[in-house]
């Protein structure tokens with residue numbers, strides 16, 4: 001399949017500082033790509049370059065085979081087939097929602113109504129923009145992009161200021177945008193809960209460099225380093241002598257494991273340990289277990305464990 005988006009060796013340097021460092025990747029039509037990384041990693045700058053809102057200092061972006069023109073080369077920045085929702089979008093106050101959307105709208109009534117339904121804003125059309133919650137404003141901003149019928153939708157940290165209810169609504173909206181409107185989406189997020197369950201492919205960026213690219217499962221279970229491991233949840237860095245207690249030969253290297261890779265038992269043939277701390281996380285418990293000179297985080301579904309319990313730890 002021909003890629004919709006080709007990012008080829010893109011770099012951005014501001015004065016002497018490299019903000020984006022030789023990043024390349026492709027996005028296929030309808031492939032869901034999430035860009036993850038800590039604050040300041042370069043995610044926003046990369047999205048701006050992709051959408052023609054920032055000028056790269058090196059490399060090229062191809063969209064549907066054609067070069068994306070940067071803002072220094074044209075009068076109006078942006079790309080007419082891409083919708084870009086900035087982290088800092090604003091809606092003008094004192095307008096009714098339907099008025100605002102009407103300014104942008106190029107759809108017939110049926111198509112516009114379908115969009116209102118998909119964006120979960122049909123009940124807000126008469127409302128003044130100054131009487132909307134943050135999540136509602138965001139879905140209206142999204143609808144204003146969608147009425148222009150973009151082929152690629154690019155969202156910068158769309159979940160970052162939302163409570164769990166608005167987050168779930170937005171996730172449903174994004175699912176519908178891909179499935180029903182056949183629009184390809186890219187988004188950035190620093191939260192594993194948002195990226196792991198949504199993306200087909202995740203790109204991890206740090207200091208402007210692409211550190212790892214792969215499926216959510218690859219990034220979660222086979223992170224290339226501790227930075228990537230830490231972005232997607234808690235992990236244990238198991239030293240060779242501790243791995244040896246579990247019968248694993250790591251050939252002298254430390255290995256990364258997730259809390260759910262271990263189990264704790266009251267009796268059995270596992271490795272002896274003592275629970276230092278138990279914490280409750282809603283759908284599971286997390287035990288910090290001291291094994292030899294190491295602390296291992298173990299996930300458990302049982303509420304039977306208490307601080308100080310002597311346990312056996314096994315690989316689950």
Ligand SMILES: Nc1ncnc2c1ncn2[C@@H]1O[C@H](COP(=O)(O)OP(=O)(O)OP(=O)(O)O)[C@@H](O)[C@H]1O
Nearest residue numbers: 014019037038039040041042043044045046087157
């Ligand atoms: N035009 C610019 N001039 C100088 N420095 C810049 C410019 N744009 C971005 N930077 C710097 O580049 C780095 C990456 O910024 P960017 O906003 O792309 O990161 P980010 O990953 O999106 O972070 P956040 O999630 O906090 O927005 C930051 O250190 C930022 O201060």
